[in-house]
Amino acid sequence: MHTIEVENVTKEFGSLVAVEDANFQIKDGEFVSILGPSGSGKSTILRMVAGFETPTTGSIAIEGNEVVGVPPFERNSNMVFQNLALFPHLTVAENIEYGLKQANVDKETRQKRVSEMLETVRLEGYGDRQPDELSGGEQQRVALARAIVNEPAVVLFDEPLASLDRKLRQHMQFELQRIQAETGITFLYVTHDQDIALSISDRMIVLNEGAIQQIGTVEELYNAPMSQFVADFLGDLN
Numbered sequence: 001m002h003t004i005e006v007e008n009v010t011k012e013f014g015s016l017v018a019v020e021d022a023n024f025q026i027k028d029g030e031f032v033s034i035l036g037p038s039g040s041g042k043s044t045i046l047r048m049v050a051g052f053e054t055p056t057t058g059s060i061a062i063e064g065n066e067v068v069g070v071p072p073f074e075r076n077s078n079m080v081f082q083n084l085a086l087f088p089h090l091t092v093a094e095n096i097e098y099g100l101k102q103a104n105v106d107k108e109t110r111q112k113r114v115s116e117m118l119e120t121v122r123l124e125g126y127g128d129r130q131p132d133e134l135s136g137g138e139q140q141r142v143a144l145a146r147a148i149v150n151e152p153a154v155v156l157f158d159e160p161l162a163s164l165d166r167k168l169r170q171h172m173q174f175e176l177q178r179i180q181a182e183t184g185i186t187f188l189y190v191t192h193d194q195d196i197a198l199s200i201s202d203r204m205i206v207l208n209e210g211a212i213q214q215i216g217t218v219e220e221l222y223n224a225p226m227s228q229f230v231a232d233f234l235g236d237l238n
Ligand code: ADP
Pocket: 013, 016, 018, 036, 037, 038, 039, 040, 041, 042, 043, 044, 045
């Protein structure tokens, strides 16, 4: 069984076809990126996997369960956004704990999980701070802790590092890889940045104008691009 299965998924907004007949499977514990230019449908695919958008046609399953129609706290995936969306009035610990509270996890387990998460993202001692007392990279790690605290099957990322400067972005890439390897959670990571996709992921899905151009390992895509678009897009490194 695959962790994520996307089958014949099309998404239309009025007369615009944002995603056209997408098909892919992602295995347990894979780190896969969806790479494509702005407007190519990356976020739309991710939002459908998250259950925020419903496909016009086709089906999406996480661990064999259809995503459509499942209430938010039962979807088995969490999402990390570029703007993080931390709750400003809650402490770091309360931000991380939030989803566990919603799921009625008892207090003792919550506290244990929160301190484990602070350790995982290397923010021990930061639990009582407010988000605005943290640097951008630290806030990023809180958002990540919040997304993995309830051990979802999948964490979905929508360009989470785009607003960070280059050095911090590289550091966070290492951190994401480390945490993914430690937790074994499947990561699906959207970016328009070839550099990030090439260095961070096991496999890449290259998208253009709503259509998947190629799926493969970094090496496969690089050595054997199946179209001029893929060759140009991957070659366009700076
Ligand atoms: P990307 O994330 O690759 O930049 P998106 O998935 O956000 O691309 O968008 C793909 C296309 O779908 C774009 O043309 C965008 O304008 C359109 N689109 C996305 N969301 C909506 C929406 N809610 N309503 C109408 N059009 C949308």
